[in-house]
Amino acid sequence: MSEKDTATDKILTDAMANPSPAKSIGDPGITPLSPSHIQQNDSDQVQSGPSFVVVVAIDFGTTSSGYAYAFTKEPECIHTMRRWEGGDPGVSNQKTPTTILLTPDRKFHSFGYAARDFYHDLDPSESKQWLYLEKFKMKLHTTPNLSINTDLHAANGKRVKALDIFAYALAFFKEQALKELSDQTGGDFDNNDVRWVITVPAIWKMPAKQFMREAAYKSGLVSRDTPEQLIIALEPEAASIYCRKLRLHQMVDLATSNTQNGFNPNDNVGSGVSQAKEHVRRNRQSRTFLVENVIGELWSELEEGDRYVVVDCGGGTVDLTVHQIRLPEGHLKELYKASGGPYGSIGIDFEFEKLLCRIFGQDFIDQFKIKRPAAWVDLMIAFESRKRAAAPDRTNPLNINLPFSFIDYYKKFRGHSVEHALRKSNVDFVKWSSQGMLRMSPDAMNSLFKPTIDHIIQHLTELFEKPEVCDIKFLFLVGGFAESPLLQQAVQNMLQGRCRIIIPHDVGLTILKGAVLFGLDPSVIKVRRSPLTYGVGVLNRFVEGKHPPEKLLVKDGTRWCTDVFDTFIAADQSVALGEMVKRSYTPAKPSQQVIVIHVYCSEKESVSFISEPGVRKCGTLRLDVSGTESTAQRREIQTLMQFGDTEIRAMAVDVSTGRTVKAGIDFLSH
Numbered sequence: 001m002s003e004k005d006t007a008t009d010k011i012l013t014d015a016m017a018n019p020s021p022a023k024s025i026g027d028p029g030i031t032p033l034s035p036s037h038i039q040q041n042d043s044d045q046v047q048s049g050p051s052f053v054v055v056v057a058i059d060f061g062t063t064s065s066g067y068a069y070a071f072t073k074e075p076e077c078i079h080t081m082r083r084w085e086g087g088d089p090g091v092s093n094q095k096t097p098t099t100i101l102l103t104p105d106r107k108f109h110s111f112g113y114a115a116r117d118f119y120h121d122l123d124p125s126e127s128k129q130w131l132y133l134e135k136f137k138m139k140l141h142t143t144p145n146l147s148i149n150t151d152l153h154a155a156n157g158k159r160v161k162a163l164d165i166f167a168y169a170l171a172f173f174k175e176q177a178l179k180e181l182s183d184q185t186g187g188d189f190d191n192n193d194v195r196w197v198i199t200v201p202a203i204w205k206m207p208a209k210q211f212m213r214e215a216a217y218k219s220g221l222v223s224r225d226t227p228e229q230l231i232i233a234l235e236p237e238a239a240s241i242y243c244r245k246l247r248l249h250q251m252v253d254l255a256t257s258n259t260q261n262g263f264n265p266n267d268n269v270g271s272g273v274s275q276a277k278e279h280v281r282r283n284r285q286s287r288t289f290l291v292e293n294v295i296g297e298l299w300s301e302l303e304e305g306d307r308y309v310v311v312d313c314g315g316g317t318v319d320l321t322v323h324q325i326r327l328p329e330g331h332l333k334e335l336y337k338a339s340g341g342p343y344g345s346i347g348i349d350f351e352f353e354k355l356l357c358r359i360f361g362q363d364f365i366d367q368f369k370i371k372r373p374a375a376w377v378d379l380m381i382a383f384e385s386r387k388r389a390a391a392p393d394r395t396n397p398l399n400i401n402l403p404f405s406f407i408d409y410y411k412k413f414r415g416h417s418v419e420h421a422l423r424k425s426n427v428d429f430v431k432w433s434s435q436g437m438l439r440m441s442p443d444a445m446n447s448l449f450k451p452t453i454d455h456i457i458q459h460l461t462e463l464f465e466k467p468e469v470c471d472i473k474f475l476f477l478v479g480g481f482a483e484s485p486l487l488q489q490a491v492q493n494m495l496q497g498r499c500r501i502i503i504p505h506d507v508g509l510t511i512l513k514g515a516v517l518f519g520l521d522p523s524v525i526k527v528r529r530s531p532l533t534y535g536v537g538v539l540n541r542f543v544e545g546k547h548p549p550e551k552l553l554v555k556d557g558t559r560w561c562t563d564v565f566d567t568f569i570a571a572d573q574s575v576a577l578g579e580m581v582k583r584s585y586t587p588a589k590p591s592q593q594v595i596v597i598h599v600y601c602s603e604k605e606s607v608s609f610i611s612e613p614g615v616r617k618c619g620t621l622r623l624d625v626s627g628t629e630s631t632a633q634r635r636e637i638q639t640l641m642q643f644g645d646t647e648i649r650a651m652a653v654d655v656s657t658g659r660t661v662k663a664g665i666d667f668l669s670h
Contacts, residue, residue, distance in 0.1 A: 053193035056177045057233070057515035059095070060169065060198060060212075062137045062344055063315030064480065065112070066095035067177050068512045075520045078513050082180060094509055098137060100169055104129040106160065111172040116381075120374055124405070127374045128156050133165055134377070135346055138316040140208040141201065142342065147668050148214060155373035166215035170198070174221050195229060196221050197519040199511055201317040202234040202338030206618065207667040209647055214668070231522055232646050233515045236312040236321035236338065239478040241524055242514030243310065244330060246504055254492055254501040307335060308474040309499075311460065311491070312511065313481035316344040318456050322469055326526065333527040336468040337572050341459060345481040347452035352383050355448065359425040364413050368406065375405040386440075390449060391485040394442040401437055446486060453490045460494060472499045478510040526577050528644055532601040534618075535567040537610040551609070565600060565607045565615065569643050572605065577644040584638050584655070595623040595637065599665060619667040623652045639663065
């Protein structure tokens, strides 16, 4: 990080990013004392938290969720959770659907398969009163002004607080995990002995990560007094950490031309994965995975500086990360900032819904979802199991059961039959079967995948054109959607042998197992890339010819330039783990109790003013300096912001008294 010689006499402004806030800034709060950048790389700055007995990771997915754990004394044994009650035939129930059911008076009732089955069995007149939510995680990514008060919609259209739903879900996992740990250890397991890890997509912005942390506090998973008990892990990073440990018999290599682990790659794409799944299913009774406490065999082929890409294909998002290996310890360095987008497998469900609207009319589908919410859920479950049967070489049609109430309600709504609607709709690749099923040709099913897969391939193509992403040795395809033979084939066609494509056997659990390993050793990733440029708004001495005249502010005879963006860290800049940016400020009034600093961010690498387009206020740093009145004429407050972790941390020291003052960045207040 270069040291910038900026004027030491700057004043931090409260200016919001509007065209010319010079007239309205009022009394600026702080005068800086130090040069702009002081890089702090002392590892002793990173606080080592208390020792924990066990690490429990929660993979809170868009479509399915689960937990896994490892005792710190046996870090090579990762235990995945017990089998869930319920479950679908043909779908391995190692994780449970991310579905939640609240009673009509908004109390938590059940989660996962239990929620789905109970909701399914309710009488239609009753089910309208209950609040059923599924696939709600994406709301945190898609809501532009996410706050503590953001709402979600239940299946019956009623609104509920998102924070309550996330907190209920985390409380459910806490209860399940502690119960299992108590059974294992033969006594009541104390939550204080657990280090919790929650996984989130790497492309999530800071407010969404903070939202997860707030939900964890609300659920009682951890308390605000011990924030270090919870680690937010990034999903593709967790996958990357697990992939380092892979043995050759724990993965399928799509690119090999000889038989691998008894699989012949000339068999169609996906057959290797299905045989691998069978192998996993046979070994599943133990639910305990042994990972190498040394580097896995695949990794032993890697040399210092080798690069690989992890493509995490989940239900909601596809997340890409590029890592480089650093020997001898095998630490990881992120080479390019995390990228991706909302291209998860729920995009296929959305395409199916659009197809139903084409055949039966948008007005009917909208009404049906509200009037028969449980039947709509059944229809989507029926689609889900057929979706998993889609493959590039499939020739026979796929049958999707239509619930009786769909057929019945359609007749009442339109006055003619479902069969009539299909004939009239000119959607010729969907036929009606007399057994009450929609028959979809394989091409019709594959076309539902196309928009989502095209997005992923386009994103991968762009990524591979970046200079940082040359000479890639492996591409790891992970996440539940990675099981799709259609996606596997598309990635193979795009790469054309440029690198090896590796799919771990238990691909849906890769992130979960990696998150446990990350919780055991969060320092494994040594260098990350900042996704955004972060800075604060300051006043600089006005320089004629350099600063625009409309930014001039004269205060007590001194000429200031307003709105200057003072960069803490630039987008895509390398940041070492625990790296601190240190600044010193003095409060304008010695009696000041609270200092408020606005933090701004931008996707651009270089920013001069907070009023530029694309710069937004993204957080507020509140320094509580009450009770630190000192005799010194000029109080110096040193702020330290730590960037190399999955969350941005801040602390501040009152230099004259040596006392640490509380500092927290709030990304959720507007």
